[in-house]
Amino acid sequence: MAVQENTNITTDFAKAQSIDFVTRFNGSIKKLQELLGITRRTPMGSGAIIKTYKNTVTLADGDVAEGEIIPLSKVENTLANTYELTYKKYRRAVTLEAIQRNGFDQAVIDADNALLKKIQSNVRSSFATFLSTGTGTATGSGFQASVANAWGKLQILFEDDAAGDVIVLANPMDISDYIGGANISTQQAFGMTYFKAFTDVSILTNASVPQGKFYATVSDNINIAYPLISGGEINKAFNFTTDESGLIGITHTSDNTRVNYETTILTGVTMFAERLDGVIVGTIGD
Numbered sequence: 606m607a608v609q610e611n612t613n614i615t616t617d618f619a620k621a622q623s624i625d626f627v628t629r630f631n632g633s634i635k636k637l638q639e640l641l642g643i644t645r646r647t648p649m650g651s652g653a654i655i656k657t658y659k660n661t662v663t664l665a666d667g668d669v670a671e672g673e674i675i676p677l678s679k680v681e682n683t684l685a686n687t688y689e690l691t692y693k694k695y696r697r698a699v700t701l702e703a704i705q706r707n708g709f710d711q712a713v714i715d716a717d718n719a720l721l722k723k724i725q726s727n728v729r730s731s732f733a734t735f736l737s738t739g740t741g742t743a744t745g746s747g748f749q750a751s752v753a754n755a756w757g758k759l760q761i762l763f764e765d766d767a768a769g770d771v772i773v774l775a776n777p778m779d780i781s782d783y784i785g786g787a788n789i790s791t792q793q794a795f796g797m798t799y800f801k802a803f804t805d806v807s808i809l810t811n812a813s814v815p816q817g818k819f820y821a822t823v824s825d826n827i828n829i830a831y832p833l834i835s836g837g838e839i840n841k842a843f844n845f846t847t848d849e850s851g852l853i854g855i856t857h858t859s860d861n862t863r864v865n866y867e868t869t870i871l872t873g874v875t876m877f878a879e880r881l882d883g884v885i886v887g888t889i890g891d
Contacts, residue, residue, distance in 0.1 A: 623846035623855045626717060630853045633725060634829075634874070637795040641772055641807075641824050648851060651832040651873065655688040657881055685881040686738060690832050692873045693727075695720065701864040713857075717868055724853075724872065725796050732876050733813035736774055736820035739884025743821070746890050748775070748783045755821040755885045756806055762883050769824035770805045777810040779817065779889055821885040822878060832873040845871060 638646075649655075661683060665676035697720060704712045743758055745751035756771050777798070784800070793799070798810040807824075814820065835851035845854030853872040860867055878884045 622714065622717065622857055626721060626855050627846055627848050627853055630721060630725070631848050633795040634728075634852055637797075638829070639794075641827055646852075647828060647830040648833040649690050649830055651690055651692050653690045653830075653832070655690070655830055655875070655877055657685045657687075657877060657879055685740075686877075688735075688830070688875055688877050690830060690873055690875055692832055692871055695724065695870040696867060698860065698863070698865040698867045701866075704866065713866055713868070720868065720870065722796070724870065728874050728876075729796060729811055730813045731874075733774060733811055733820065735876055735878065736822065736884055737818075737886060738881065739820060739822065739878070739886045740882050741821075741885035743885050743887040744890050748780055748819075748889055751887050751889045752806060752808075752819065752821065755819070755887045758885060759821060759823055759883065762880075763823050763826075766823075766825070770807055771821060772824050772827070773806055773808045773819055773821045773887075774811055774814055775808060775819040776814045776816045777812060779819065780808065780810060817889050819887040819889065821887055822883055826878050826880055826883045828877055828879060830875045830877065834871055845869075 661681045663679040663681075665678045669675050697716060699712045699716065706712075741755075741758060741762070743751060743755035745754045752773055755773070759771055794809075800808055831852050833851045834845055834854035835847040839845065839854075843854075843856065845856050847854045852874055853870065855868065855870045858867050858869070859865075
């Protein structure tokens with residue numbers, strides 16, 4: 606007998622779960638983008654190489670007498686770092702017995718939520734990892750003085766670029782004293798606590814940053830690149846649910862050979878700095 610019109614079947618619920626998962630992940634990424642002032646998302650093919658360069662300018666003497674040959678200035682681009690985009694793949698399975706014993710929500714939905722939080726945690730950790738490769742340095746006596754020193758150096762580095770607000774990533778323990786004595790309000794974005802500190806400095810807290818260190822750059826120096834999941838050849842073989850950005854794909858399927866309900870997630874978000882010399886690794890002095 607044919608299924609009655611408008612009857613909800615199991616795949617409808619799986620699709621709804623996937624849409625909710627993708628919406629919450631990409632919504633958090635957008636909040637992080639707004640916070641950091643990022644305006645560029647770059648979709649690329651898996652295996653693509655991102656290269657960042659450092660500019661060295663040799664400026665010739667501009668005092669040239671009438672009729673004399675103007676000497677050449679020179680700009681050299683030196684390769685600073687490379688990043689290869691790769692897919693990250695995650696899968697989990699829930700048995701029929703687990704669903705029966707614990708209920709569908711606890712066995713599947715709650716576990717999916719835990720998986721989402723862990724993936725977001727990995728993205729945050731990778732954010733800290735790429736900032737740790739910066740070549741600039743700053744220090745000072747205490748947290749505020751150290752950040753102020755980094756702020757000053759970034760103003761000089763990006764003097765001609767109008768590159769936006771300064772972004773600082775620090776260990777929560779290092780800024781706890783500052784928070785206690787400052788009149789600030791905190792917000793949350795992508796699982797990181799954010800607050801406006803002083804001047805034009807925005808501070809994010811993340812435990813991935815070693816205590817006693819902090820990372821600082823300007824907002825427009827940060828980019829997001831990702832392998833495109835939605836569209837193309839992938840959709841011909843796999844039924845991943847994504848939003849228009851294609852930052853993350855998820856699908857839910859029933860494996861009748863094992864009577865399991867499986868969740869498969871695909872992503873590959875990479876954050877990188879255009880100018881590595883514009884990323885400062887600060888040290889908080891006594």
